Amino acid sequence: MIALAACVAARADDETPANLKPLWEFGLGAGVLAFNDYRGSNTSHAYPIPLPYFVYRGTILRSDESGLRGRLFNQDRVELSFSVNGTTPVRNDAVRRGMPDLRPTLELGPALDLHLWRSADERLKLNVRIPVREAFTIEASPRAIGAFAAPNVNLDVAQQRTPDGWKLGLLAGPLFALRSYDDYFYSVAPQYAGPGRPVFAARGGYAGTQALLSLTRRYPSFWIGGYVRHDTLAGASFADSPLVKTRDYWTMGFGVAWMISQSTRLVASEE
Numbered sequence: 685m686i687a688l689a690a691c692v693a694a695r696a697d698d699e700t701p702a703n704l705k706p707l708w709e710f711g712l713g714a715g716v717l718a719f720n721d722y723r724g725s726n727t728s729h730a731y732p733i734p735l736p737y738f739v740y741r742g743t744i745l746r747s748d749e750s751g752l753r754g755r756l757f758n759q760d761r762v763e764l765s766f767s768v769n770g771t772t773p774v775r776n777d778a779v780r781r782g783m784p785d786l787r788p789t790l791e792l793g794p795a796l797d798l799h800l801w802r803s804a805d806e807r808l809k810l811n812v813r814i815p816v817r818e819a820f821t822i823e824a825s826p827r828a829i830g831a832f833a834a835p836n837v838n839l840d841v842a843q844q845r846t847p848d849g850w851k852l853g854l855l856a857g858p859l860f861a862l863r864s865y866d867d868y869f870y871s872v873a874p875q876y877a878g879p880g881r882p883v884f885a886a887r888g889g890y891a892g893t894q895a896l897l898s899l900t901r902r903y904p905s906f907w908i909g910g911y912v913r914h915d916t917l918a919g920a921s922f923a924d925s926p927l928v929k930t931r932d933y934w935t936m937g938f939g940v941a942w943m944i945s946q947s948t949r950l951v952a953s954e955e
Contacts, residue, residue, distance in 0.1 A: 704950040711737035711907060715939025721774045722786065722869050723892070724917055724928035728935075731772070737907050737941035741951050760799070767795035767815035769832075779927055783876045786869065791832060793817035809840040819865060830865030834894070853898040853911075863888030870925035881926045889921040892931075910938035 718730040774786035795815035802809045814835040820826045836857030843849035866886035877883045893916055900909035917923050917931040 705741060705953040706739075707741055707947040707949045707951050709737070709739040709943065709946040711941040711943040713737065713906070713939060713941030715937060717935075717937040719772075719935035719937075720930075720933055721777060722771060723915060724870070724922070724925070724930060725774070725777070725779070726929035727777060727779075728933075729772075733939075735939040735941050737943070741953050763797040763799070765795050765797060767791075767793050767817055769815075769817055769834075771819075779881075779929060782878075783872075787821040787823050789819045789821055789829065791817035791819045793831070807842040807844065811838045811840075812836070813838055819868075828864075829868040830862035830888075832862075832865055832891075833860045835860075836894070850899065850901045853896070853900075855898075856893070856895040858893050859891040861888055861891045866891070866922045870922040870927050872926060884922075884925045884927075886922045886925065890919060891922070892917040892920040904943075906940060906942045908940050910936070912936045 713735040714732065715735040716730055716732050718728060720726075720728045769791040771786075771789045773788045774780065776785075780786075793816045795813055798812040798814075800810045800812060812835070814833070816831060816833045818831050819829045821829060834857060836855050839854045841852040841854070843851070863886060866888050870884065870886045872881055872884040874883050894913060896911060896913040898909065898911040900907070913935045915933055915935070917928060920928075920931075922928060923931060
């Protein structure tokens with residue numbers, strides 16, 4: 685699953701030269717993602733992907749290398765934003781042989797960000813984020829398959845309070861899904877049952893946990909970043925599905941983007 689998350693907000697009360705950044709920056713590069721075909725699958729693929737780098741520090745719409753969001757509501761401690769995620773298609777999977785292919789999905793929904801603590805120099809930031817997304821299949825006639833929630837605790841560590849230092853992100857939290865969401869990935873209807881693949885009806889609920897580590901750095905002419913994520917499905921409501929072949933696995937990604945252009949207009953930023 686590809687996950688896309690929140691960015692940092694701007695601060696308008698400290699417009700010192702060191703605190704001013706371009707309104708927007710644009711770059712382009714390439715990356716690679718390697719992950720399981722779906723959570724619990726024992727097959728994985730690596731996908732080369734184009735990597736656009738876009739930073740926008742507007743009043744309402746914000747973006748950085750971590751993702752895109754619209755700031756619907758903002759206070760010092762609470763922020764409401766957008767959350768986006770997705771899954772890749774699954775075809776010709778041995779475990780699912782004879783069953784319908786899994787279409788790619790797009791997940792969209794709000795996320796509540798709680799800013800718990802930050803150090804005096806703002807190099808350490810501790811947040812809680814609660815994204816809740818509705819998933820839709822990507823096909824000629826898209827259909828909703830249910831909601832997914834991924835509340836997490838997120839610690840950001842900056843080498844220095846400038847864009848050109850290393851930034852470490854640590855994230856961990858449980859996952860939850862509605863019955864209809866788990867049904868799409870893990871249920872086995874009677875007509876698809878067979879030896880080694882008994883009938884199974886997913887019931888929704890707890891969907892395991894995730895832990896993610898990311899490392900990024902912005903140089904004057906390019907950006908570099910990567911992540912590694914560990915998932916465990918121990919105790920998940922669908923863990924006994926015959927379509928779940930591993931309950932403990934890793935995924936990762938890496939990319940480089942070169943800067944192409946930036947705005948001449950400067951705005952206040954907490955970066």
